[in-house]
Amino acid sequence: MYMTRILCGLIVVLSTALFPVIVEKQLGYSEPQIIASAAILIDYETGTVLYEKNIDEKICPASLTKLMTIHLTLKRIKEGTLSYDDIVTIKKEASAKNMPAGSSLMYLEEGQQVTIRTLLKGLAVASGNDAAVAIAQFLSGSVANFVKEMNQEVMRLGYKSMHFEDASGLSDRNYITAREFGDFCRFYIYMYPQALNDINSLKSIVFPEEDQSSNHSKATKHSIKQYNRNLSLWTFFGADGLKTGYIRASGYNIAITAHQEGMRLIAVVLGVSDSYHSPGREMLEKDAEELLSYGFENFSDAPPVVPQDFKKVY
DSSP states (O other): OHHHHHHHHHHHHHHHHHSOEEEEOOOOOOOOOOOSSEEEEEETTTOOEEEEESTTOOBOOGGGHHHHHHHHHHHHHHHTSOOTTOEEEOOGGGSGGGSOTTOOOOOOOTTOEEEHHHHHHHHHTSOOHHHHHHHHHHHHSSHHHHHHHHHHHHHHTTOSSOBOSSSSSOOTTOBBOHHHHHHHHHHHHHHOHHHIIIIITOOEEEESOGGGGGGSOTTOOSOEEEEOSOTHHHHSTTEEEEEEEEETTTEEEEEEEEEETTEEEEEEEEEEOOSSHHHHHHHHHHHHHHHHHHHHHHEEEEOOOOOTTHHHHO
């Protein structure tokens, strides 16, 4: 029994010593006043929640849905069953012409041949609903089959308040919570850290790309340049992801991450409503950046420290 107590004590010492902890700087800053319906701020390294507001309220995610679509694509690449350079032939259902009015588009055309890499950029930067359909069809045979896979993945990851009805975020029957989606973003960054640089932080996309022009239909007369809807990529130091979304049912949403001085934070802001789109986007950006600033100004990650008497204890 005595030896058991010693071993248990050693485990406690090592677990607290070898893992980083979040430390409050105690500078006296007040919590940010967030307009959004729900929001969460998380320290990536420890998972510590630094700010929360209605984090268990179910809210329609809009194009944040595409982050799950990107995840399932990258998961296949990581497993070796898919390549960034695999070619997708665009079907009629995935063409821009067949997307609902007002859709965010990559401007795909039936018969085009596009790489998985380019479609991922179209999802992350242009938020193309056509790109989401193209990937879903290519990976699972149909959007319906892909949506089943999305919800199976939700169950596998242990989320109870996340559900998807499509691959793009058009449906107002999709729902997430700030708590669970924040955790999902942390998982996503852990699984695909390079995706932040290669996909999520890209400020613009040109499509069709010049070197792919021969693979596109004659109807495409010129390339189109589109910019990332995540305005904080330009305005907030260290921001490098993740995804924005808008749908009338919930308003403006964002999942954002930034890295400063060895510390990474993740914020999910849901439900910023406004009757005029530009002010709505501005309020979303303000909420997101206020949360990140609050985190970086008030907290820091304490590095793991091995106790001086570690060898003696061992």
